[in-house]
Structures are given as structure tokens and as C-alpha cells.
Amino acid sequence: MSCVIRAVDIRKIYSMGEVEVRALDGVSAEIESGELLSIIGPSGSGKSTLMNIIGCLDIPTSGHIEIDGVRTSGMSEKELSNIRGKKVGFVFQQYNLLSYLTVIENVALPLIYQNVGSRERLERAAAALEKVGLSNRLHHLPRELSGGQKQRTAIARSIVAEPSIILADEPTGALDSRTGLEIMSLFAKLNEDGATIIIVTHDNSIAGMCRRTIRIKDGRIDE
Amino acid sequence: MSGFYKECIRMAIHTMKSNKLRTALSVLGVMIGVAALVVILSLGDSVTSNMMSTFSEGGIDVITIMPQKSRNSREVLNESFTSELKSKFQSIEDCIVTNSQNCSFRYMSETLSGNVIGTYSAMDDFYSLKFDSGKWWSLEDNINSRLVCAIGCDVAEKLFPGEDPVGKQMKIFYRNKAGIYTITGVISKTDSTSSISFDGSVFIPFNTFTAKVRRSANVDSYIIRIAEGWDPSVESGKIEEYLSSLVSSDGYMLFSLSSLRETISKGMGTVTMFIALIGGISLLVGGIGIMNIMLVSVAERTKEIGILKAIGAQPVNIEIQFLIEAVFLTLFGGLLGISLGIVLALLVDYILVWPLSVSVVSVFAGLVFSVLVGVFFGVYPARKASRLNPIDALSRD
Numbered sequence: 336m337s338c339v340i341r342a343v344d345i346r347k348i349y350s351m352g353e354v355e356v357r358a359l360d361g362v363s364a365e366i367e368s369g370e371l372l373s374i375i376g377p378s379g380s381g382k383s384t385l386m387n388i389i390g391c392l393d394i395p396t397s398g399h400i401e402i403d404g405v406r407t408s409g410m411s412e413k414e415l416s417n418i419r420g421k422k423v424g425f426v427f428q429q430y431n432l433l434s435y436l437t438v439i440e441n442v443a444l445p446l447i448y449q450n451v452g453s454r455e456r457l458e459r460a461a462a463a464l465e466k467v468g469l470s471n472r473l474h475h476l477p478r479e480l481s482g483g484q485k486q487r488t489a490i491a492r493s494i495v496a497e498p499s500i501i502l503a504d505e506p507t508g509a510l511d512s513r514t515g516l517e518i519m520s521l522f523a524k525l526n527e528d529g530a531t532i533i534i535v536t537h538d539n540s541i542a543g544m545c546r547r548t549i550r551i552k553d554g555r556i557d558e
Numbered sequence: 559m560s561g562f563y564k565e566c567i568r569m570a571i572h573t574m575k576s577n578k579l580r581t582a583l584s585v586l587g588v589m590i591g592v593a594a595l596v597v598i599l600s601l602g603d604s605v606t607s608n609m610m611s612t613f614s615e616g617g618i619d620v621i622t623i624m625p626q627k628s629r630n631s632r633e634v635l636n637e638s639f640t641s642e643l644k645s646k647f648q649s650i651e652d653c654i655v656t657n658s659q660n661c662s663f664r665y666m667s668e669t670l671s672g673n674v675i676g677t678y679s680a681m682d683d684f685y686s687l688k689f690d691s692g693k694w695w696s697l698e699d700n701i702n703s704r705l706v707c708a709i710g711c712d713v714a715e716k717l718f719p720g721e722d723p724v725g726k727q728m729k730i731f732y733r734n735k736a737g738i739y740t741i742t743g744v745i746s747k748t749d750s751t752s753s754i755s756f757d758g759s760v761f762i763p764f765n766t767f768t769a770k771v772r773r774s775a776n777v778d779s780y781i782i783r784i785a786e787g788w789d790p791s792v793e794s795g796k797i798e799e800y801l802s803s804l805v806s807s808d809g810y811m812l813f814s815l816s817s818l819r820e821t822i823s824k825g826m827g828t829v830t831m832f833i834a835l836i837g838g839i840s841l842l843v844g845g846i847g848i849m850n851i852m853l854v855s856v857a858e859r860t861k862e863i864g865i866l867k868a869i870g871a872q873p874v875n876i877e878i879q880f881l882i883e884a885v886f887l888t889l890f891g892g893l894l895g896i897s898l899g900i901v902l903a904l905l906v907d908y909i910l911v912w913p914l915s916v917s918v919v920s921v922f923a924g925l926v927f928s929v930l931v932g933v934f935f936g937v938y939p940a941r942k943a944s945r946l947n948p949i950d951a952l953s954r955d
Contacts, residue, residue: 392868392948413872420870431865431952435572444565445869453561492869 338404339499339531340366340389345398347384347554358384359395360554366500366533371526373534373542376551383504385551386535390423390502391415403499420448424493426503430485432477432492439464439473442491449496463491466528467521483514490521494530501525501532507541519544562875563882570883573855574890584851585891587844588931592892592924594837596899597906598830599920604907605826607915620684621794621814623780623801631809636775643782646800649793651785654678655764657778659771663709663760665717665728672713672758674730676767677781684783685754690714692724692743699742700763705770707739712757714744730760732771790816841927844891845935852884852939856946863943864951877944884936885929892928896921 347359358381366372376382387393389400391407399408402422407415419425424445432441443460451459464470467487477485486506493501503522507515519541526532534545542548550557574581625635640653656677663670681687682694695706707730714723723741730737739762748755762771782797784790794814801810856863863876900916907915 387949390868392952413874416867416870416872419868425868427952431861431868433862433865435569435576444866447562447565448870448872448875451561453564456561496870 337368338365339368339370339402340364340533341401342385342389343398343401345385345388345395345400347381347388347393348396357554359388361398362551362554362556363398364549364556366531368499368531369526369529370547371523371532371534371545373536373545373548374551375536375539375542375548376557377537380551381554382535382537382551386502386504386533389500389533390425391418392425416448420445421496422499424496424498424501426486426489426493426501426506428505428508430477430482430489430509432485432488434477437474437476438469438480438488441477441488442495445492445496459495460491463495464488466494466525467491481514482510483517486510486514486518487521490518490525494525499531501530503532503534505536506534507536507538515541562878566879566882567886569879570886573883574886580851581887581890584847585844585887585894587840587847588888588891588928589844589895589898591837591839591841591844591931592895592928593899593902594833594840595927596896596916596920596924597902598833598837599923600899600903600916601906602826602830603917603920604903604915605822618815618819619784619786619790621782621784621790621797621812621816623782623797624811624813625777625779625805626809626811628806628809631805632776634804635777635780635810637777639777640780643780643797647793647797649784649788649796651783652680652684653780653782654680654684655777655780656681657764657767657772657776658759659732659767661730661732661760661771663713663717663728663730665723665726668717670713670716672710672760674707674732674760674762674767674771675756676762676764676771678764681761681781684781685756687756688746690744690746691722692741694761695742695763700765703763703765703769705737705739705766706742706763708743708745708761709741710745710755710757710759711747713760730762735770737770790814791820841931845888845931848884848887848891848932849935849939851887852880852936853942855883856880856939856943859943860946860951860954863946864948864954867946867948868952873944875944876946877940880940880943881933881936884940885932888928888932888935889925892924895928896924899924 342362342364345359345362346357349356349358362385374382374385384393388395399406401407402418407418410418433444436444439457439460442463443456446456446459461470461473464473467490469484469487469491472480472484477488480488507518510518522532522534523544534541536542625631637655640655643653644650654677656675658673658675660671661674663672678700679694679697687694690711692708694708699706709723717723717728718726723744725741727738727740730739745756748757784793791814794812794817798812801812866876899920903916
């Protein structure tokens, strides 16, 4: 299997006046294509920082990331946003849908920034929504959906551009346990279909549903 | 890229709709500024076209010189001065003298007082006078000093109510004498906007005037007509210069519609400048208001910007989106301003009883200015939005 993400000696240091906070303190990891991986750790352990760095939302103080063999260090904001749009799909705890766009418009939105024509955008968005089982809610607004349906919409949005990797930050954190399980089984199904998925969580039962788990503690990988 | 712009426009309209009161208040300044712009340009057009139509009817190419009592003016400014002027200035097509005297007129038992003007038959051409009935007396009438007259419409109305005065005789009293004059024509009413009116005057041949009314070599006024192809206001300047070399400055008065028009234009220019200043300040304040509201909008929608960045929006996409929002706001204000401006311009035109003209240029200029204000004052907030750090933006509630 090929390596999708290679993180080499990642450090992230926040200086707050006199005090230095080492959010990440030398993390190295390789993530293979087709993995369903969880990153687990208590809050403040640095797991979200790691996810943000992998997803090119944040830049490490030292060390570097390769996505599909391409080093992202030194890239401009424009190039980073290109990587985010094409290589990475984000799923957030609070869904982060745009309230004034319908389900299908929310899902199609990332394709706008890749100059995909409107017809193709809608076709691909509809296909993504079918994969997450929301074909019957295309023209609803987010406020008309349940929490689980909102998260399915967010997942559809994360896969619509067919990225190399899906990054989910506490995707079940805002859901009841039954709906959370449904979402996890959806991730498992997408993974079976070939998607590479990283789930960041503090919940051991969620981590237990993934094939591999990386434990983070105090900014380091806890072997 | 068209999908992106379409989406930007949708987002802009959504934002404007979801904050209706805020939108309305924030476009107020732009609206007033654009309205002022439309009013100035329309009124400017209206006044100009009005002056043109008034002056082009006759008289724009006419210069009048009125000798005044001073040390040497009577010696220089006599009847033969007309031929001197004509030989001096190629641009003068014709020059005649007129004398006038306040007299009273009587027909049957009606009496009226007014100006009797002694002049030449060419006077008719100078002001392109129209006639309600009859015509101007002839060249021969002047040569033979006949007792004939052409009367203004007011004189006709008052002395000959319900009658056609042409061919009738009326009595003109001057000093302690009187003469009986045959009426040859009635001159039509002068346009109410015109600066010269002959409605209450009676015209008689110059020689008749000199023989009967006033025996004197003094000239009351010279009427000069500038030939086509010469600028009357430039020529009036040259003639004035020549006059001042002959006569002291209090020895004459020079009057021309073209220089009057220039004076009015200058006055209008001042008014226009003043309204333009108000419009400009209003647009500036309006623009600052737009900038303020856009900064508030960026702050409120930081999370949304973070989401858009996470799903692949480039800084330039964010910048364009907010710029389009700013332009939409100002364009909305501009459209309201154009409507308000048109209503105001029509109102002013209506009150001043001028033929109205809302210029297409003013509407176009209003649109252009409102877009420019949007771009100019939208750039800073839009750039600020585009430079937000995605992590900070996403962590905002």
C-alpha cells in the first residue's frame, strides 16, 4: 500500500509571553492509503493540532508533512488552500454547514473553488449524498435536518472532491450514542469502498472501531 | 469561475436580506450621494438646454451698446459710429441705432403709456420677431419718415381688445405734441423665459422718431449683430475693448445675451460645484459606512470564512466574495439614490416650470460612482477577511 501521509518530526510550539507551550513535540507517523485510523488522546494532548497540521490548516513550527509524496512546507496560502480543496476532506464536530445553503448546495460548495461546472457539481454532490444515504433530503436547509443528517451532509461534502484523505475531528461528539454508531458505520463503509480516513477522538469506544489507533499524550505519540 | 461568482452574488443577496434594517441604514449615505449626483447633472442639463432654447430663438448673436452721459461719449457715440464699427470689425454683420422715449398711446377712449422705439426695419431680423397679424413697416416708410408703427401684443390687447389693430390709427403723445400713426403689425408675445420683451413697446421708423419725437443727434443704443461663424461672446469682448479705448468706462454700457449666458453658466457652475461637494461628502461618508458594515460582517462571519477556507477557498475567493457584497450594497444604495434623484429632479423641474430632462448620463454616472465607492471602501474589509487564519476562524463561535 502507498503512503498517503508522512509526518516527519512535527513540532508545534505556541509562545504565550514567557511561557512556551509545546502542543506537538516531535511526532512522526505514516498513514497508508485505505487506512481507517483513529488518533486518540485527552483534551489538550495535541491531537487536534496534529489533525490541523495534517490537513494543511496549520503550519508546524518544525518538521514537515508530505501528502501523496508532496511536501507542504514553504507552500503559499494559495497552494495550501488548493491542497485542502483537492486532497483533504474535513468533517467537524459541529458540522460547519452554511445555514443558508441547501443540503446539495453545501455538498457542492468545495467544487466551486475547483472550477467544476454547475451541472457536474450537482451530479457529483447528488452522488456523494447517495453514498451517505441522504438522497431524499437534497433541497432541505440544514436547520430542517437532525444532527445525524447534518453530519451525513458534512461527510458527503468531505468526499465530494474525492480527496486522498478524510479528516474527522470528533465527528460523533455532538451526537447521541446511537446516531454516533450510525456515523461510525458510515465511515467504515466509506473505508471499505477505499477511502482513507483519520478520526480524531477522545472516546475509546470510537477508537476501538478503527483498525489502527495512534495515542497522543502531551504532544508525543504514546507507544 | 462563473459558478463561483453566481454563488458570491447569492451569498451577497442572502446577507443583505437577512439584515434588512442594517442594509437599509448602511446604504443611506451612498443613496443620498448618488441622488445629489443625479440631481446636479439633470438640473445642469435642464438649465443649459433651457438657456439654449431661449437664446437660440433670437438675440444670442446680438450685442447692445448704450451710450451713457459722460465727458466725451456724446462726441464719439453718434449715429455715424455704426459705420465706424462696421468697418472696424469684420465680424459685424449689421449695426443699427435705436432711440426710445416714454410716451402715451391712445385709441378711442383708451390710453396707455409705454416705450416708443425709433429704429430701422432691420430690427425685425435682429430679434427674429414674429407677428400675430400684419407685418413690420417698410424701408420706404423710414426714408419718407411716415407715421407708421408696429405694436407689441400688450399694447394691442389693451387698446384694441377683441379687434385686429392692423390698418387702424392710434395717437401717440410725446411731450406736448402728438401724431396719428397707422398700425402695420402686432408683434407676438415674447417667450416668458426670454430676457428681452417688446410686449409693451411701439416701434416707429428712426427718421420719423428723429423728425417728430426727439430732435437730437444722441443715440440711445446701438444694436449690433454678429455674423454667423463668429463667437458672439468673444466679439463682444473685442468690441468692448475698442470702446474703452475711445470712451471712459462710464461712458457706455455693453450688453449681450452671450455674455449674460456666460455669467449664468458661471453662476450655475458655482451651484453645481456646491451640490457636487455635498454629493461627494455624502458618498465619502456613505463609503465609510459601507466599510464599517463590511468590517462588522467580516467579524460576524469569521467562522463561515474558516469553513470556506477549510473546504478549499483561496484567499482571492474570499476577497472577491466580500468585495462583491460591498459592491452589491453600494449598487443597491446607488439604485435607490438614482430613483430618489430622478424624483427630486422632476420635482425641481416641475416647481421651476422648466421642460424636464433627467439625463441618461446622470443615471449612468450614478451607477458607476456607486460601484466605485463599493470597490474602494470594500477592498480593505475584503482583504482582511481573506487573510484570516483558518484555525482561528474555525475556532470562533
